[in-house]
Amino acid sequence: MLHCDLVSYIRLDWTVWRRWRIKRTIPPSQIVAMSASSSRPAAELPGRQPLYAQVRERIVQGIEQGEWDAGEALPSEFELADRFGVSQGTVRKGLDSLVGEGVLLRRQGLGTFIAQVDDDWGKAELPGVERALDTSLELLACARGNAGEEAAAALGLRRGMALLTVKRLVRVGGEPFAVIESYVAADRFDGLDARRIKQANCNLRTVWWREFGLRVVSSSPQFRAGVAGREEARLLGVDVDSPLLEVARIAGGLTSAPVEWSVLRCRTDRYVYRV
C-alpha cells in the first residue's frame, strides 16, 4: 500500500494526489455532492446562494450540532471539498468568513480548528498604551428574576418573563474594574447555576457552548455614559455618582435569535476601554 502510494505520488501532482487519497480513505457515503453538475455549478442550485456561502452554512450547522468540539480540528480543506463536491478554493472562501469572525482558527501546516469561545469583552488599556492588561472574572451572583423593559426588548421577550441574571466582577491587575450584568431567558438555559459558571472560569460563552451546545456571537456594542449607583460604587471602589462607562450588547447564535443581553459598567479613571 505504501509503496503503491509513493509510486503514484511521483507521477501525480500534489493536488491530484491529495484528492485521490481522500477519495480512497473516506467512505463514499459521506461524499454528498452539493452541485448538480460539475461544469456550471452555481446557477442550478436550490438555495440560489453561492457555493461558498453554502459551504459556510454547512460548517455552521456542523458546529451547532456539536460535530466538532472547541479546539478540535476540522477535516482538511481538501477533504471538505470532496465531501461537499466543490473545489478547495471554494471551501477556503467559505471558511474565510468564519475565520474572520473568530469562529475558526487556521494554523498553517496544522489545520483549521474550532476556536475556543470566551466572553470577549473589550480590553482595558493604559491611556496611550496599546498593550492589553490581564483581566480576571469573579462571579458575584446568579439568580432568577423577571425581564425588565430593556432586557425584554433586546431579547424579544414579553415583560415579566422569567430571566436569569448573572452578575460578575472584572478585575484588571487585581483591582476591580467593571461589573457585568447578563440576562438570559430562564427556560432556554434550564439548570444553569453558580457551580457550572465557576467551572467555566466565569466565562458565560463557555457555559453556553459546553452545557447547552450554543455557539454565540455578539452584535456591535452600544455605549453610554452613566453614573455609579450604590452597589457599583461599593464594588468598584469609586464614589457614588461618579461617571461610569456603560457598554451594552446583544448576543445570539450563529444563525438563531438573540439569547443574551449584557451590560458592562466600568470605571475609566485609570484605564481606557477599547473594543
Add this chain to the structure above:
Amino acid sequence: MLHCDLVSYIRLDWTVWRRWRIKRTIPPSQIVAMSASSSRPAAELPGRQPLYAQVRERIVQGIEQGEWDAGEALPSEFELADRFGVSQGTVRKGLDSLVGEGVLLRRQGLGTFIAQVDDDWGKAELPGVERALDTSLELLACARGNAGEEAAAALGLRRGMALLTVKRLVRVGGEPFAVIESYVAADRFDGLDARRIKQANCNLRTVWWREFGLRVVSSSPQFRAGVAGREEARLLGVDVDSPLLEVARIAGGLTSAPVEWSVLRCRTDRYVYRV
C-alpha cells in the same frame, strides 16, 4: 475593427477575449510585470510578500499619489491584472482588503470606485432601535495652539509643538449631541482655515483628501466616561458635571504615521452611541 472583434469573440472564451482586448488597447509601456516568471511567481519576488499584498500596495500608492479622485473608477480587474502581470483572481484578492476597509467600493456591472471619504464617527441611535439618525456638523472654531500631553503622545510630537485645533458640534435631529475636538500638526496642514473646512461640510477627512492629498483611516477608538465642563455643558445643553461619553482615536494615512488626534464628547441621556 468591430467585425474582426466579433469574429474573434465567437471563437474565444470571454476571459481570453477580455485579456486580448486589453493587450491591444493599452500601451505596452504601462504593462509592468510584477513577477519574474509566469509559472512560479511568489517565490522569486524581492519584497517577499504575496502578490496580492503587492497589488494592494500598488493601489494604495496610486490612491495616495492622487492617481484617481474620490468617486472615480479604477481600471477594471482584468486591466489591472494585465498591468501588474498577475491574474484577475490575484487582483481581486488584493482589492478585497481595501474594499473591506471601506477605501474602495465595488459595484457589480459598473466597476470599482474610490470611496468618498468622511469623518465616519459612530452613529447615534435611540436605545433598542438599530436605525441610525441623521446628523449634521457645525464648525465652532479653528485655531492654533500648542500640543498638550495627550495629543503630543498620540501624534508622536514634542510637547509645545504647534498644533491646529478644530472644534465642531454634532447635531442629531437638529439637537446638539456631541462636541468633537481634533488636533493636527500645524506644519503638515499649512493654510488650513475655517473657510476650507466649511467648504467640505465641516468634514475634516474630505479636507485632508481634497486639499492635502491625504487618505486617512482611523485606529479603533478608546472609550471613557467623563463629565461635562462649563463649555460643553453650554454647547450641549446639559448640566455641568453631568456624565459624557468620550471617544478618542488616532487617524493616519494608509501607510504613513498618525496625523490626527480626535476626541468626541457626547451626551447619552437620549441616544446611545454605536461604532
Add this chain to the structure above:
DNA sequence: CAGTGGTCTAGACCACGAC
C-alpha cells in the same frame, strides 16, 4: 517527509447595469 494551510494561474461562465 507527509499533510496541512496559503498562493497563484488560466479558463470558464453568471449577474448586473448602462447604453
Add this chain to the structure above:
DNA sequence: TCGTGGTCTAGACCACTGT
C-alpha cells in the same frame, strides 16, 4: 450589446509543522 464585478474549477507549487 458589452463591459464590469462575482463565482468556480483544476492544477500547480510554496511554507509551515509535527513526527
